[in-house]
Amino acid sequence: MTLFLLRRTALAAVILLIVAILLFSMMHMIPGDPTVVALGPRSTPEMREAFREMMGLDRPVLEQLSMFLGRLAQGDLGQDVWSRRPVLTMILEVLPYTVTLALASFVWAVALGVLLGCVAVVHHGKWGDWLIGLVSIAFVAVPSFVVALYSLLVFAVWLNWLPAIGAGAPGDIAAQARALILPSFAVGLGWVGYVSRLVRAAMIEAMGEDYVRTLRAYGVAETRIVYRYALKQALLAILSVIAIGFGGLLTGSVFAEIVFTRPGLGKMTYDAVMSRNYPLVMGTVLVTSGLYVTCMILADAVTAWLDPRVRSAL
Numbered sequence: 001m002t003l004f005l006l007r008r009t010a011l012a013a014v015i016l017l018i019v020a021i022l023l024f025s026m027m028h029m030i031p032g033d034p035t036v037v038a039l040g041p042r043s044t045p046e047m048r049e050a051f052r053e054m055m056g057l058d059r060p061v062l063e064q065l066s067m068f069l070g071r072l073a074q075g076d077l078g079q080d081v082w083s084r085r086p087v088l089t090m091i092l093e094v095l096p097y098t099v100t101l102a103l104a105s106f107v108w109a110v111a112l113g114v115l116l117g118c119v120a121v122v123h124h125g126k127w128g129d130w131l132i133g134l135v136s137i138a139f140v141a142v143p144s145f146v147v148a149l150y151s152l153l154v155f156a157v158w159l160n161w162l163p164a165i166g167a168g169a170p171g172d173i174a175a176q177a178r179a180l181i182l183p184s185f186a187v188g189l190g191w192v193g194y195v196s197r198l199v200r201a202a203m204i205e206a207m208g209e210d211y212v213r214t215l216r217a218y219g220v221a222e223t224r225i226v227y228r229y230a231l232k233q234a235l236l237a238i239l240s241v242i243a244i245g246f247g248g249l250l251t252g253s254v255f256a257e258i259v260f261t262r263p264g265l266g267k268m269t270y271d272a273v274m275s276r277n278y279p280l281v282m283g284t285v286l287v288t289s290g291l292y293v294t295c296m297i298l299a300d301a302v303t304a305w306l307d308p309r310v311r312s313a314l
Contacts, residue, residue: 008300012293017069019289020282024068027278028061055081055279077286078279087283091265095287097167098264101256102249104180105188110242113192114231117199122226124204132196139193145255148186152259155182165261183256187249198241202234209233236303243299247292 035048035057043051052058056067071078077087120132156164168176206212207230215225235242254266261267265284272280 004304005297005301008297012297015293016286016290020069020072020286021065023282023285024065027282028064072286077283080280081277082275087279090280091268091283091287094263094265094268097262098250098253098257098266101180101183101187101253101262101264102246104184105191105249105253106246108184109188109191110195113195114199114235116192116196117203117234118226118231120196120200121203121207121230122223129200133200136193136196139189140197142190144186144190144252145259147189148183148256148259151182151186167262179260179262183253183260183262186256186259187253191245191249194245195238195242198238199231199234202238203230206230206233240299240303243302244296247295250291250295251288 035051036043049058056064059067068078075088077091079085080087080090083090116132116136120129123129123132152164155162162182163175163179166179168179203226207225212225212230215229216222250265253264254270256262257264257267258270265288269281269284269288271277272284
């Protein structure tokens with residue numbers, strides 16, 4: 001198991017290194033003078049030259065890349081262009097908001113998706129199965145930003161049931177929970193349909209196993225077979241996909257954070273792109289990529305721990 005985790009960690013480090021190099025290259029391929037974008041068209045040549053020297057833009061590209069990777073290896077993501085604060089500090093301030101949103105979306109989406117998948121298997125081939133399949137496909141097809149906009153319009157503007165923007169007052173758990181409802185609904189709705197289809201497919205395969213036929217021969221109730229035995233095997237089969245989906249929710253919260261003006265990595269990345277704050281853009285993208293890769297490692301580790309066949313195969 002230790003060797004398995006070491007291989008996965010080494011692979012993750014290589015992936016992050018490639019992401020960092022590609023991100024650095026793309027930042028330098030953006031047309032236009034970054035000093036003019038940052039300081040404005042009315043800035044003097046002296047101001048631009050001082051800015052280039054401060055940001056290290058006056059050095060050769062390979063030297064800039066070497067310095068960037070060296071700082072990155074030490075956990076230094078650079079400084080914000082405007083506030084001169086460490087980028088890592090700024091990211092850590094908003095990271096809990098994104099993780100909370102992704103976790104809330106993940107929990108209710110997986111719970112409802114698993115339930116719908118089980119109900120579809122119980123009514124396999126009947127109208128209930130077809131109805132759940134239609135609803136699941138509709139959930140997957142609707143973009144998250146459309147769900148965010150319409151949920152904001154209906155529940156916050158028309159009905160005035162829930163807050164429209166913000167993350168709630170600090171320390172007020174009730175206000176923070178209410179402010180989390182609409183964003184988590186918008187982010188997680190698509191995953192409800194996706195998880196339900198995965199669970200249904202995995203459980204239909206599990207229901208064809210020999211042990212299920214044996215349970216039926218002994219007169220075990222069909223609902224008990226579905227929820228107690230087949231579901232356990234199905235969840236093991238799709239555990240890695242669901243865990244990786246949590247990483248997808250971390251990166252998919254951008255639209256919800258923008259629409260609901262909620263602090264988080266997505267909102268910070270959007271603001272940094274609009275202001276051409278390149279150190280902050282690279283920092284947020286790298287942290288998001290790191291979170292996604294970490295979710296992949298955890299998914300593989302849990303799957304390998306539960307199923308030794310996966311560990312030996314990988």
